[in-house]
Amino acid sequence: MLLSILRTLITALISLIGLTILTFVISQQDSTPLHDFQSNHWFGQYFEYLSFLLSANWGDSNLTGAPVLNEFFKYFPASLELLFFAILIVVIGGLGFGILAAKNRGNWVDNSVMGATLVGYSIPIFWWGLLLVLFFSLFLGVTPVAGRIDYQYYIEPISRFMLLDTLIGEHQYGGAAFFSALNHLILPAITLSWVPMAIMARMTRSSLVNILKFEYIRTARSKGLSESRIIWVHAIRNAMQSLLAIGGLQISILMTGLIITEYIFAWPGIGHWLLNSVARQDYPSIQGGILALSAMVILFNLLIDLLTNYLDPRKRRPIS
């Protein structure tokens, strides 16, 4: 058990070191050096760079002059808000549709869910996002085209989570501002969650269908348990481990999707910020943004690894 955890941790650590080497190389591309290095050799400079990173000195943005880390935390809440809702849709929708298909395996419900998800993960999301805008915003007029909130509401950024700010901030708009912010989340969240949700649904279905062939399920059936009880109590728990591993992989898809989605919907999050920094050749922001985003993916995967370890008794045993 301990050895297995150790191995997971070391893998994550190696990835993080590789990442800092990459961003270190990027930071060397800027004409004005980000940090004052004492050492003349790149090897020594790299270690100095690491200590700068650890002491939260990530350099200043070329454009605004503000510390990169501050900029990051300024844009991050908007992304996190979007990610939260996207993950919610991935989990609920992915499991929901997957279970629905598994229960109806072979009939039209199964076929249509499978068909829809196949289309779902084949569609490039920038196109999908625009289609959604075209239909829901311009044709039906039920959702906004872009942005985080209607402009008639001026919400002072406090936590920078728009939904939270509309609730805790002092303003005269009441609940209307909250609903406006929520309405602005719908299309971006759906766009972002679409591909991972389709993958999740297909994975849920296939692992459930697999598990439902096991002997112990037949035993459960012969005891006269209802199909729902079999799935929710007996099958899902066993399917969960592989789903969790798959879920961990979805986070990197979500992160790349995030950048595209934020661009389409003019969502002022880190993806938007990163793209603008690239366009402006703002190297400190680019390397800070990449570092923070990738570190998040690595840490999230670490968390998933540890969790699957914990859930799957077989993995607790070290391979010797």
Add this chain to the structure above:
Amino acid sequence: MSIVLKSQFSLSTVVSISLLATLLGCEPSYTSASKSFNNTLVYCSEGSPQSLNPQTSTSGTTVDATSGTIFNQLLDYEPGTTNLRASLATDWEIDDSATRYRFTIRQGVAFHSNQYFKPTRFLNADDIVFSIDRQRLKQHPLHRLNDSEYPYFTGQGLNQLIKSVEKINDFQVEIILKRPESPFLSIVATPFFPIQSKEYAEELTKLGKIKLFDKHPIGTGPFQFLAYEADSYLRFKRFDQHFAFQSEFEDLVFSITPDPAMRFARFSAGECDIMRHPLPIHNQIASQDNTITSIETAALNVAYWSFNTEKAPLNNLKIREALNLAVNRKAILRSVYNNQAVLAETPIGPGSWAYDSALAKTLYNPEKAKQLLSEAGYSNGFELDIWAMPVQRAYNPNARKMAEMIQQDLLEIGVKANIVSYQWGTFLQKVRSGQHQSVLLGWSADNADPDNFLTPLLSCAASMSGSNNSRWCDPTFDKIILDARIETAQDKRQQLYQKAQEIFSQKKPWLPIAHTPNHLLINDSIKNVSVSPLGTISFESVSKKLQEETP
């Protein structure tokens, strides 16, 4: 079995139906922002301003964000026209030598306030002197604030021209010039002469926050600055103590939407009331939709392809001539402008009194171009960088496409062109420092005087400051445009400008491409928004259309 099936359905259908419900939006009555809430005016702008102080930038985006809102000048232009009118100065006198300008300042003009500053006095002569001296004097404490540069001021050679700015009494200021300058009043009326608060600068210095001076601007304009999130929005609040104008809108928001298709989508969905820089196709759609008004103003602008004459082989006149002849401008006019513009032959447009209609026209002639190339010793062609500006402007709706068309044309004469682009701020910065080889840019005049097309764009002084991006400096040409500035009789000035335009078309530092009218789309519930021929939007008297007025 049927019972089991039913229960199977119930659990997971709930999940999918609730998803569908969110998908379709639970508020079917969602209508456009502005129509439902009439106190906010939303303007879909085309980019983030480079700065919130128009002294430090010449970009139209900065001017729109600041001069139509936060600041007033001593004089300005009546909205939608080029007629001068009194603003912060109520009266002005020019002495016989045409070098002393005495301005009488309006009394009781209040400044905005913010979290750092509550003004204790009204506008007076000190503020005028302060605002001009900051740009003029190297030793002024704010001159180098945040590495400020004053491209318009230096481009116009004003630091050389102005001898002194003196306070006569609290409400009179005298500006003394070293020599007569005909366009001077037009220059003072440009957005680049905002009047700022001296008291605010002192207050911020005391607080140790002087760096915020240009980031949290204080002015006297009809809207006061509230908040700015780069690439997202700019917010203003109506300034209730403005000396002349009271908008019917309490809030003004600039929704920064660089992509024109997305801008039009937001406008169509009612998320903004005014859309800047519609594409030609949007104007066509608007003409068929009776809820949208398209405002067109004959413009003083020019789109051009400028050659960096400091770089080989573009320092060779033959090469520049060849490139001039190689480009099929009629095709560009058709494809890029949908024929909604006129061909340009000189920087000055046909709308100006100084336009020279007798000037020889550049005609598309690739054969002649090839011949010129081989005469210049480049019969095998060469490689050329074309920098295409990354944003839309009234004068150029799609520089990228234009660059691609030029690229194709050049291929015919054996010149291989590479298209280069950067984000707008970076782009301007690099062009200013002369890193480009050739660049597709343009200019919207900021005052109505014809000199405005020549001195800032083609003079030797402007080639030092960088706004002359062909970096072309011709002493004869420079002398003529200087003479024309000193001369006060219009017919004599006209002759001088014709001579200048002839030299321009002989030396070909640019290929002029088009003059375009300005367009603005507004939704039908508002009125009194205008774009001047100078390309500046004015919000001062924007108001709602009453219900009865709507047909």
